[in-house]
Amino acid sequence: MTKAKYIFYGLAVMTMVSQAQEKKIKKAETKFTNYSYASAISSYEDLVKDGYTEEEIFKNLGNANYLNANYKEAANWYGQLFQLGVTDVDPEYMYRYAQTLKSLEKYEASDSWMNKFRKAQSNDQRALAFSDNQDYLEQIEERSGRYKLKNLGLNSKVSDFAPSFYGKDLVFSTARDSGLISKNIHRWNNGAFLNLYKATGDGEGNFTELDKLDRKLNRKTHESSTAFTKDGQTMYFTRNNSVNGKFSRDEEGISRLKIFSANLVDNEWKNIIELPFNGDNYSVAHPTLNKDETKLYFASDMLGTAGESDIFSVEINKDGTFGAPQNLGPQINTEARETFPFVTDSDILYFSSDGHPGLGGLDVFATDLKNDSGKVINVGRPLNGEEDDFSYIINEETKKGFFASNRKGGQGNDDIYSLIETEPLDFSCHTNIAGVVKDEKTGAFLVDAAVKVYDSKDNLISESRTDANGAFAMEGDCTDGNYKVVATKTDYDEGDKIFATVNAKDATGIEVVLAQTDKSAPIGTDLAKYLNIEPIYFDFDKYFIREDARISLNKVLAYLKEYPNVKIEVGSHTDSRANDNYNLRLSANRAKSTAAYLVEQGIDEGRISYEGFGETQLTNDCSNGVPCTKEQHQMNRRSEFIVVK
Structure with missing residues (x-):
């Protein structure tokens, strides 16, 4: 943009012409000070050709070109200014450099300098606007083609x-x-x-x-x-x-x-x-x-x-x-x-x-x-x-x-x-609400979680579901106040997050964490029945863990790992054959070997107690002196897993 119209931005017109005939650098400075930017650019460029690389020269060359809308030239001189490594440059030069880089379509580099400007001038309206709209290029593209x-x-x-x-x-x-x-x-x-x-x-x-x-x-x-x-x-x-x-x-x-x-x-x-x-x-x-x-x-x-x-x-x-x-x-x-x-x-x-x-x-x-x-x-x-x-x-x-x-x-x-x-602008006021839903324990992103936004009066504002990356995005309204994001998912407890909207600014980066629903069995439950697994059976007069028993034991093991606060008591039993004292000792060994298997697989031994009950808790009528088949006696040679906490 030429100065012919730049002056109508509300800035000044200067018609004074310096008559001083001083040395080159003084002459260039005088031209710049007197708003003779076109002439000052030529004089400063001659100085650079002569080997001058002073901070003030690059500043003035950048500014003179910037004010004449020669943005590509301005970007060159601002770039050389920062290459000098000067640490106390006015942050306004960072902003102008960022702006001129856009004229070169170097948006990534421009954003990098805008972030530097934001750190230096955190309360500047331009820094705040950039901070609130870091996806501004995507927003502009959405409104393009009209x-x-x-x-x-x-x-x-x-x-x-x-x-x-x-x-x-x-x-x-x-x-x-x-x-x-x-x-x-x-x-x-x-x-x-x-x-x-x-x-x-x-x-x-x-x-x-x-x-x-x-x-x-x-x-x-x-x-x-x-x-x-x-x-x-x-x-x-x-x-x-x-x-x-x-x-x-x-x-x-x-x-x-x-x-x-x-x-x-x-x-x-x-x-x-x-x-x-x-x-x-x-x-x-x-x-x-x-x-x-x-x-x-x-x-x-x-x-x-x-x-x-x-x-x-x-x-x-x-x-x-x-x-x-x-x-x-x-x-x-x-x-x-x-x-x-x-x-x-x-x-x-x-x-x-x-x-x-x-x-x-x-x-x-x-x-x-x-x-x-x-x-x-x-x-x-x-x-x-x-x-x-x-x-x-x-x-x-x-x-x-x-x-x-x-x-x-x-x-x-x-x-x-x-x-x-060809298409009107959408001036309906709305804010962008975006974030993710995570598993509280693992931090994993939760897919297909239902997400709803409510205002301070519990009115539903918007709803959505999380995508394959656990992310959600919705539109809210522009009313200042507190809002609540509520997320739900099968097998999880409901979770929420409170946020505030001020001056119709977007609310992004919201993180809602959900805890898995506690499905642990109540105290007194036999996990073998609760998990619908095959009973843990033992051979006659033996207490080693059979291969078929390991399948059921591994399901108990998985349950104990999923619910780390659960404690159990392993209760083992015998059939009625042999004398009562022998059967008590045999059942105690069966209980001990069952608990030992779980401990060997990583369960804290403090979570498992065990006891042998001998033939005192038969599952059928096969007591002493009652004739029974081998299969009926097998039903009594077992281990149980009773939840005690």
């Missing part, structure tokens, strides 16, 4: 920008044919001063008969950024502070910007007066009106501005007087440039900014003034790109509009493009 663009045939080889609707016609600012004599060349970028032109339209988007507006409007100053009342009788426009049509400068030699109004009388623009909230020591520019023409919006660096320029509004009273300007606040304004506001009939504010996360240079953003959340949305590609995109206007009924850009492929420094909006 416009059809066309370069207008009325563009020239110089700068054309700031279109505004004037009935069917289009009024815009241009640097064309204002002369190439030295008094009409601006030192900032060696470009001509700006004038207002009107292109006659046919209502179908075609324009003919390009005419320069009234000489009373176009003086020997910059004129730009117009806004017209619906009846076409009043216009507001931007002009340098001037006296008798010539620059008027402050004590620093800077000609500030002001908004003027004019009335159409007998087909001529007359009664040109400056608005009462202008100032000689700050700039006011880019007027636009709301639907009922009760408010004027503009950009300024007046007292109370957060950054280089902010968006303000001012009430227009019924008697034609104005109220006090109001800053639109930190949701919209950052420490960088917010400029070129435009308000639609439905109170959607479009503006350009290089403070909100974007694609590089100035991007066009939108916010719904009717919504208190103030959520700012990047309008996406192809309207936004790696260079400057600005001065957006649109007719909401026809979905047609215009904007300016210095992107590649244009006819001049800045070109005006027509646009057709």
